[in-house]
Amino acid sequence: MNQENKNKLENLLKKVAYVRDFEICSLNIQTNQNPIILKIIIKKTNGDDITVDDCALFNTPASEEIENSNLLNCSYVLEISSQGVSDELTSERDFKTFKGFPVNVELNQKNSKLKFLNGLLYEKSKDYLAINIKGNIKKIPFDEVLKISLCTIKD
The missing domain is CATH 3.30.300 (GMP Synthetase; Chain A, domain 3)
Structure with a gap:
């Protein structure tokens, strides 16, 4: 064709x-x-x-x-x-649905020394994303977040 x-x-x-x-x-x-x-x-x-x-x-x-x-x-x-399910979390619905799931957070290196964080999705607010990293809750300001994706936890 x-x-x-x-x-x-x-x-x-x-x-x-x-x-x-x-x-x-x-x-x-x-x-x-x-x-x-x-x-x-x-x-x-x-x-x-x-x-x-x-x-x-x-x-x-x-x-x-x-x-x-x-x-x-x-x-x-x-x-x-x-389309199926995307690995990237973008909507409020995504954040509610996948609360407690493993996520990979890609960080803006201008504001952070780290490039990626892995943990369990804990909470999303207007200002920050919270993930559980081995029992510690880490709050990441959204100006430091580039992308949030579902992943598998790596030890």
């Missing part, structure tokens, strides 16, 4: 998604497979989680639009899925 047809297909699918309050995160066309595989990753525009039912709901109209467009003149498999 050439780039022009891929762009047309992606724009067509974005319109189908928009009507259903979804957004296309990515479209991957694996032409080296027989039949070719169209992998579409969607998310909800309101930020809610994608369910299996949402994927099924998007599948039928997406298939119909692909068929009606005549952009693919071969057999294909259509796979609809969600």
Whole structure:
């Protein structure tokens, strides 16, 4: 499939998604497979989680639009899925959900001599992030924090 047809297909699918309050995160066309595989990753525009039912709901109209467009003149498999869970914690919901989980905190080296801290997520406030490092609660001002990610604890 050439780039022009891929762009047309992606724009067509974005319109189908928009009507259903979804957004296309990515479209991957694996032409080296027989039949070719169209992998579409969607998310909800309101930020809610994608369910299996949402994927099924998007599948039928997406298939119909692909068929009606005549952009693919071969057999294909259509796979609809969600983005999954990101390792990076960004939303208030993330911080509540993963309280007590191991995190890696990347620090701004302008304000801190350390580059990373590992510990258990303890608390997030407006001004600081608190992590439990081997039983000691360390409060880190947010101006020192670059990124907070889920991880595995290293001894």
